Amino acid sequence: DLLDGAHTTTAENGNRIEMGIELDQFDRPVAYHFSEGTTGAARKSRTRIPAEQILHIFRREFPGQLRGIPDCAPVMHKAKMLNGINEAVVVGWRVAAAKMGFFVSKDEEDFLDPADDPDEEGVIERKAPDSSFDATPGSFDYIDDATDFKQFDCDYPTSTFREGHKVFMQQQANGYNVSTPTLSNDYSDVNYSSLRQALLEDRSGWRCYQAEFE
Numbered sequence: 001d002l003l004d005g006a007h008t009t010t011a012e013n014g015n016r017i018e019m020g021i022e023l024d025q026f027d028r029p030v031a032y033h034f035s036e037g038t039t040g041a042a043r044k045s046r047t048r049i050p051a052e053q054i055l056h057i058f059r060r061e062f063p064g065q066l067r068g069i070p071d072c073a074p075v076m077h078k079a080k081m082l083n084g085i086n087e088a089v090v091v092g093w094r095v096a097a098a099k100m101g102f103f104v105s106k107d108e109e110d111f112l113d114p115a116d117d118p119d120e121e122g123v124i125e126r127k128a129p130d131s132s133f134d135a136t137p138g139s140f141d142y143i144d145d146a147t148d149f150k151q152f153d154c155d156y157p158t159s160t161f162r163e164g165h166k167v168f169m170q171q172q173a174n175g176y177n178v179s180t181p182t183l184s185n186d187y188s189d190v191n192y193s194s195l196r197q198a199l200l201e202d203r204s205g206w207r208c209y210q211a212e213f214e
Helices: 040-044 073-098 160-176 180-184 192-212
Strands: 016-018 021-023 029-035 046-050 101-105 147-151
Touching: 073 160, 160 180, 180 192
Parallel strands: none
Antiparallel strands: 016 021, 021 029, 029 046, 101 147
8 A cells, every 4th residue: 555544744835644645725635645665765755646646536435534445344354253264164174084182191100200299309200202193094003002092083063164154254245235145155045036136236236336436
C-alpha cells in the first residue's frame, strides 16, 4: 500500500494531510502523497501527485470518508481463524491415521532420578533409552519385555467440523454481502427455489455496486 494510511500531518502550504490525502480548507482532496517504496527509507520518502491525476474509486458510506473500507475487513479475523481450523483439522487427520503411542516402562524404579532424593548416596542416574521411531504404514517394530506400549488415539475426525465450517462460511458470506452457496460453492443444503432467490439477490447487489462506479 503506497498510500500510507498512517501518514497524517500538515503540509508546507498549510493544507491538512490525513491518511496520505492532502485536503484544502473545504476538505476537498487536492493531492495524494504516495510512498516511493514499501520498506525502509523508501517508505518515508513520498511523492506528491495532484488529485486531478488520480482516480480514487471507493464506496462512500458516510460523510467525510476519505478512503474505502474493504468488504472483507469485518470478517478478516474470521477468515484467519477458519484457516487455522482447516490446518488443525488436517493435522488431526494425519495424527489419527498414524495411530501413535507411547513406550512405558513396566518397572517404576527402572529409571531413577537423583534429584528425587539428593541426600541419598549411591543412586546412579540412568537415562531412558532412545526408543522413539517414525511410524511407517504397514510396518511393525520389536520392543523388549521391560517396556509396554500405550496406544494414543485422538478420536478424530469428529462430526463437528462440517457444522463449524458452515457457520464460518455463513459469516464470511455476510461480510462479503453474497449468498453462502455462491461463496462456498456448496449446494448440498439448498433447493432450486432458495438457490434462485439467493442468485437474484446477488445479481441485484452487484448491479448496485456497478451503478455506484458509473
